[in-house]
Amino acid sequence: MSVIYYSIGEFAQKTGTTIRTLRYYDEIGLLSPKKHPHSGRRMYTDDDVLILQKIVSLKFLGYSLEQIHQLLNQTRLDLSLRETLEMQRRLFEEKRKSIEQAIKAMDRILFLLREEKEVDNEVIMSLIHSLQTENEQRRWLEQYLPQSLIDSLFHKSEADMMAMDREWVRLTKKAKQLAGTPVDHPEVEALMEQYMNATLTFVGPDTMQMLGRLEQVEEMVREAETCNWMPSPFTKEEEQWLHQAMEHYMVKKGLIE
Structure with missing residues (x-):
């Protein structure tokens, strides 16, 4: 033929x-x-x-x-194909997880923009960076906390996470408005209490108790501050004021000496 x-x-x-x-x-x-x-x-x-x-x-x-x-x-395409297909599937699985994570991040940011109307770019960028580094945060926490507590921190419903994002944005905006106000001002003290309540709501009492019993808690806090998982939306002056305001509040409440 x-x-x-x-x-x-x-x-x-x-x-x-x-x-x-x-x-x-x-x-x-x-x-x-x-x-x-x-x-x-x-x-x-x-x-x-x-x-x-x-x-x-x-x-x-x-x-x-x-x-x-x-x-x-390859003379035996079936064997080579089977081996590389397994590798390709793993790569696609990683890509799928990354895409799903990106979509969730977009949904949370879009929710904030719809609800809050105006949000500073620094706040949005800080939140996006935090969402991008969730896996690194989990691995770091595994050094200090039981897996069950870590899961409780990250396995929250989308509604809970969006509510937390919105509260964090609200508190951040309020802190920027009050920055420079005397730390013993009633509005400032009320804001610090709201920060504490929001943290307790997100972290949960069990985790707070666990952190209180950790011998390395100070080391943990110092290391967390250097990891840059969530770049601060505040200026250096605002951060200094916020630190002083929180310290004043905690002393007044007898939480620290």
Whole structure:
């Protein structure tokens, strides 16, 4: 049976591939058809159709052209494909988790923007950075807390997380408005109490008790401050004032000496 040859234009039309792509595949040795002995023009056959189908299928599975080239040169494609498919699946699983995390972050930010109308860019960027580093935060907490408590911190409902975000934004805006006000002013003391209540609500009494019993709690706090998981939305002056206001409140309440 005689072999049917296709020009590059005919082959492109037959397979739904662009001429530019076919030329590139030929240049890198991925799909190299026979050449006409006199004109040097590419001459594709039905065997090339099968090779192209393999290339398209492997690209769909996420393989790079270099990986596809290696696979096509394997004498036992089934074994190599099985091994690399397992690796590809793991990579896609990681990508899926990252995409899901990004979508959740977008939903929470959009919720804030709808509810609060106006939110400082510094506050939004700080929150986004915190959402991006949740996995690092979990790994760090594993050094100090039982897994059950860590799970309780991060496995909250979306509604609870959005409510927490909104409260954090509200408190941050209020703190910026009051920054510089005497720390013994009733409004400032009320704000500090709201900060404490919000922290207790989010962390929970069990975790607070656990933290209170930790011998390394001071070390834990110092290390947390250097990790930069949630860049401060405050200026240095605002941070200093906030620290003084919280210290005054805690002394007044007998929480510290």
